[in-house]
Amino acid sequence: MTLQHYLVISAILFTLGIFAVLTRRNAISILMGIELILNSCNLNFAAFSRFMTPEDISGQIIAIFGIVLAAAEAAVFLAIILAIYREFGSIRPDEVDTLKG
């Protein structure tokens, strides 16, 4: 298992996440996509930390921060979705378009 393996996996995860964010018609699914993107990043941090600077584990710690961040973000995101649902009766992002110019 070399660094390249990890990066490939991470890239695949990232692509899947982007795809989900762009194509899903459900806010929850978009959230899941975002989680995939975040996790791909975490994976990158951990992999680079492991292979490039084995003595220094700050990259891995940043990955843990990233997970915490993702959890917090998910909480806020879900709260926003709830609020949007109350306001619009829907969580489909293409129906919530009052911010258009």
Next chain:
Amino acid sequence: MVVPLISFILLCPLAAFAVFGILGLANKRFPRQDYLSTAAMLIALACSFLLLREVVPSPEAHTVDWLSLGNVTFSMGFYLDSVTVIMLIVVTLVSSLVHIFSMGYMHDDPRYPRFFAYLSLFSFSMLFLVVSDNLLGIYIGWELVGLCSYLLIGFWFEKDSAANACKKAFLTTRVGDVGMFIGMMMLFTKFQTLSLYGEDGIFTLAASQLTTGDMVWLSIAGVLIFCGAIGKSAQMPLHTWLPDAMEGPTPVSALIHAATMVAAGVYLTARMFPILTETSSLVIAYVGGITALVAATIAIVRFDIKRVLAYSTISQLGYMMLAIGAGSYVAGLFHLTTHAFFKALLFLGSGSVIHAFHAMHAHAHDDEKHDHEHADDEEYILGSEIPPDQDMRNMGGLRHKMPITFITMLIATLSISGVPFIFSGFWSKDKILAGVLGRAMEWNSIHHYILFVIALLAAGITAFYMFRLIFMTFFGEPRNQEMHEMAHESPLSMTVPLIVLALLSFPAVNTLWFNKDYVKPPQQSHLHAPTHAQLAPDTKTGGTGVALSLFGVSEAVAAEEDAGQGTQDVHGDDGHHGSAHTAHTIAMVLSIIVAGLGIFLSWLFYHRRALSAESVATTFRPVYNLFWHKYYFDEFYDGVLVALTVWKARLFARFDGSVVDGIVNGVGLVTRDILAAFVGFFDNRVVDGLVNRVAKITWAIGGRIRRIQTGAIQTYLFVVLVGIVLLILIFRVL
């Protein structure tokens, strides 16, 4: 020691006023402004007496440079000679007594503290005027006392009459002051200085530089400066303000409009004595003489106790002017001093009488009452309405009610009437008469004979109307029983000043004037010499200095000064004692005769009632009317000067309404209808068009661009992704 003392004398009253002023800014009052002001004056009085000991026989000036403009330097300073010191004492003494009197008289006034503050300011200004050694300083003090006079005449400004009187006083004196200022500027143009004394002073320069050809010019300057004195000392024809000034509180009348400020004109004329030419002297003498006579005749028919005294003041000031104009420098100033004391006493005494009557008459009540009284009174004329508490027709028999006031006023009356030997007024008046007659005999001048007769007549009339006042007020039966019941002697704070002033009416305290070494008249340099010599060739060798000193100081009365009862057989050391002696004897005898005659007639008319004043008045109706209407001066000013001013104002108003307004409106019309129309067009089309075009373009672009913003998050994200990919590709490629 001299300079600090003078400074201290000046600073005391100024400080008392400053306390009032500074606290006034903070809307506060010093609780005992009356004590403060009075204490300041008493200290100044004490310092003045110290100066009397300090002052050296030779006059001295202390100056500092005040202001330099180009190569002209104005200096400020003190000039101290015997006359200055005596004036300082007179001013501080009368002022102190008036302060004390006012504590009683003004006690219930709502603006009681302010009254004392004004008195302090006045005292400072007057003292400043007295000690100044240059015309600029005198002028500053001169205007300051004018201001104080204005403030104090209008002290009861709720009364229309008082408000009008103070304006009248201020404006009338201003007329004279303009003349004075022109005179000062004439001297300044010639000599480039306003200092009077010293090497570079006007007097020295005038003596050394002027030639006979300059006499006309110098006469004009002298008369113009005298114009200031005409206004301030209420001489004809600017005298009309002084009787109206009696609208002020009585202590003010005593201090300012009898004893000190009005005497400032005499003082100024005396100060200018060295540069008075023969012509200007004669003008001064005539103005003084005519004023003395005319004012005295007016006083005969007044019923308002204060107006009698006011006209009496004008008359006596005319006397002093006459003395100085006739060259009797010392006599004029001597009379100024004695007059200050006895006239202040008369005014304070009348204040005491008014105070006695006043209790029952509130001001508001007064006004109402005589408005009503005079509504259909035919003889109603300007300034002649009499408050009942000042009307002598309401008085009578007061001598039992108010013994102190009666006795002190009687002393003053005897003094002003010229009752011989034991009263100071006799000596000073006699000196003036002797001076005028002496000059007439010496110069053989018809003018001075005329002036002597005028002065003698005025003296007789003075005795008459003064005793008329005494008889009507204090003798006989009470005319108004109700008011008589209420009358009472005044409190101690009012009677004590009366007693002190009464003591000052005896000559013993005026001894300084008899001491020829103490008061010396200044030399009138050589200015008289040429014409003078033609008139009286025998005076040529003696020179004018001798001629002047003859009547003025030369009486060596040192021996008699304490009792003041000695004979007056004194005369000059040199030259003309023959004529001076004759003049003196004749003058004294005549003055005693006319005074006696005046008093006797007064007694016949107003006490014995052997003659009826009313029937005499009816017999000589036109004359009586002339006196009653005060020679129609007020009517003349009203009918001519005021009417002219109003007419002129109307003319200007019409000019203003048609021409000036027309121009303004025309310009307005042109601006609005032509210029503004063009500018408006430009604004609407060009400027607004530009602004609107810009806005429209922006609007159109915005309308297109807003489509991009769909509101769909995923579209945004897609655009972002594409952008990132593009950026990556670009950076990879580059």
